[in-house]
Amino acid sequence: MTNAYQLFCYLYPQLMVEKYQVVIGLEVHVQLQTKSKLFTGDSAAFGAAPNTNISPIALAHPGTLPMMNKKVIEYAVKLGIALNCDIEQHNYFARKNYLYPDLPKGYQISQHTTPICKNGFVKIKLGDGEKKILLNRIHIEEDAGKSLHDVDEHFTSIDLNRAGVPLLEVVTEPCLHSSNEAFAYLTEVRKIVRWLNICDGNMEEGSMRCDANVSIRLKGDTTLGTRVEVKNLNSIRNVKRAIDVEVLRLITLVESNTPIIQETRSYNADDNTTFSLRTKEEADDYRYFADPDLTPFTITDNFLTEIKSALPELPEALEKKYTAVLNLSAYDAATICSDKDLVNYFEEIIKHSSNTKAAANWLLGPIKAYLNDAQLALHQFNILPKTIADLILLIDEGKVNFSNASTKIFTALLVDKEKTPLQLATALNLIQESDTDSIEAWVNEAIAKMPDKVIEFKSGKKGLIGLFAGEVKKISKGKADMQLVNKLLNEKLN
Numbered sequence: 001m002t003n004a005y006q007l008f009c010y011l012y013p014q015l016m017v018e019k020y021q022v023v024i025g026l027e028v029h030v031q032l033q034t035k036s037k038l039f040t041g042d043s044a045a046f047g048a049a050p051n052t053n054i055s056p057i058a059l060a061h062p063g064t065l066p067m068m069n070k071k072v073i074e075y076a077v078k079l080g081i082a083l084n085c086d087i088e089q090h091n092y093f094a095r096k097n098y099l100y101p102d103l104p105k106g107y108q109i110s111q112h113t114t115p116i117c118k119n120g121f122v123k124i125k126l127g128d129g130e131k132k133i134l135l136n137r138i139h140i141e142e143d144a145g146k147s148l149h150d151v152d153e154h155f156t157s158i159d160l161n162r163a164g165v166p167l168l169e170v171v172t173e174p175c176l177h178s179s180n181e182a183f184a185y186l187t188e189v190r191k192i193v194r195w196l197n198i199c200d201g202n203m204e205e206g207s208m209r210c211d212a213n214v215s216i217r218l219k220g221d222t223t224l225g226t227r228v229e230v231k232n233l234n235s236i237r238n239v240k241r242a243i244d245v246e247v248l249r250l251i252t253l254v255e256s257n258t259p260i261i262q263e264t265r266s267y268n269a270d271d272n273t274t275f276s277l278r279t280k281e282e283a284d285d286y287r288y289f290a291d292p293d294l295t296p297f298t299i300t301d302n303f304l305t306e307i308k309s310a311l312p313e314l315p316e317a318l319e320k321k322y323t324a325v326l327n328l329s330a331y332d333a334a335t336i337c338s339d340k341d342l343v344n345y346f347e348e349i350i351k352h353s354s355n356t357k358a359a360a361n362w363l364l365g366p367i368k369a370y371l372n373d374a375q376l377a378l379h380q381f382n383i384l385p386k387t388i389a390d391l392i393l394l395i396d397e398g399k400v401n402f403s404n405a406s407t408k409i410f411t412a413l414l415v416d417k418e419k420t421p422l423q424l425a426t427a428l429n430l431i432q433e434s435d436t437d438s439i440e441a442w443v444n445e446a447i448a449k450m451p452d453k454v455i456e457f458k459s460g461k462k463g464l465i466g467l468f469a470g471e472v473k474k475i476s477k478g479k480a481d482m483q484l485v486n487k488l489l490n491e492k493l494n
């Protein structure tokens with residue numbers, strides 16, 4: 001009985017999914033990788049012993065004055081440009097007043113009516129095409145400290161190292177309509193903040209955090225439904241899972257005529273459920289006002305131009321260049337451009353090799369496979385891009401074949417960093433014979449060995465060419481340049 005009932009509860013909302021449209025708006029906090037905090041000189045580094053990166057200014061002790069970190073403005077503008085935003089040139093900071101244990105000064109310095117970036121969009125790729133996710137704004141704010149509930153049995157501990165660390169909050173319009181879109185959007189945002197080198201994008205460590213606002217409405221409705229906001233999502237995958245369970249919960253509520261209340265919920269990844277943290281029946285009253293300790297600031301045209309010209313080529317443009325100019329496949333171009341480290345390595349190979357396709361194949365084939373197996377990141381890989389270019393050249397010149405290069409020589413290079421691919425190929429006896437005379441002799445020998453097969457070949461069994469090639473390989477002890485062998489075999493047998 002219980003099981004049948006549980007099954008019904010599980011299936012019923014799934015059956016109702018077609019009736020509703022899901023509406024999602026995402027708030028992403030991007031923690032900036034600056035040396036010091038937003039308004040003080042103390043270190044913004046992650047992972048220091050609790051309460052060691054703090055100062056009277058970060059804690060707003062009486063008589064202290066905050067001072068703006070110019071790097072933060074630069075990073076905000078960079079992200080704004082990369083995400084197609086309008087940049088607000090006249091800015092001020094506001095105090096957002098609320099009291100919370102991890103915010104002992106009683107207010108958070110944020111931006112209120114003048115977010116530094118407005119509008120903008122993030123392009124995402126979906127199975128069936130592209131979609132622009134519209135941004136409402138990006139604003140600068142300081143982070144709060146962190147409450148730790150697992151240090152002491154009876155008390156909550158507070159670590160204020162994070163208090164005052166700079167954040168950019170990226171807020172979308174309520175324009176996403178599935179958990180898959182949310183997944184693609186977050187993957188893209190993470191790619192871009194990493195690309196710009198402003199944040200490590202690590203959701204597990206909290207340097208990129210996402211709150212998902214979710215509501216449902218009947219298909220065709222134009223007004224928004226009541227939303228719930230889900231917090232504590234520590235991976236992109238968990239954002240997707242949390243949205244999925246939340247949508248089913250909302251559908252169940254609506255289908256049973258239970259009103260949805262606007263509330264903040266928390267996601268529990270262990271059992272894939274959400275639970276209520278607090279209801280938000282009345283609008284929060286933060287009593288915003290301009291921070292009297294900080295003067296308004298202007299972003300000059302010069303500053304904007306400087307940042308624009310220093311911006312690295314963005315992944316989308318680079319991907320286009322890789323397919324259109326370098327002739328890479330769309331898949332290879334997208335894979336390389338998903339990660340700045342891959343791009344850098346690829347660019348280094350092609351500085352020394354004009355065979356761009358081979359460069360992509362090596363990077364996404366043997367190199368990536370090796371790194372996956374060894375569980376290493378690309379920056380820990382110890383073969384230089386120039387060496388890979390040398391190896392590509394050896395193959396292109398017919399001196400070694402790809403199979404030997406990608407296994408034996410590659411493995412030898414990992415161990416022996418001093419030697420060149422040519423030296424290793426020679427030492428391993430892998431240099432192919434590409435002297436036409438010796439190859440012709442081997443080819444003749446193979447053909448002479450199998451007169452009956454020659455007749456079969458001539459009567460149409462063209463697949464036998466492989467048999468002759470294999471024989472030449474054997475006679476030459478694997479040293480014949482097989483491209484040349486195949487060419488000669490074809491000439492002689494036809």
Ligand code: ADP
Nearest residue numbers: 023024025026172173174213214215224225227
């Ligand atoms: P707050 O700061 O109080 O959370 P905002 O108005 O800034 O509120 O909105 C936060 C996010 O919630 C935005 O991404 C917005 O698109 C999204 N949002 C607002 N209303 C809805 C709704 N009804 N359904 C889904 N998302 C919503």
Ligand code: MG
Nearest residue numbers: 027211213229
């Ligand atoms: Mg919110």
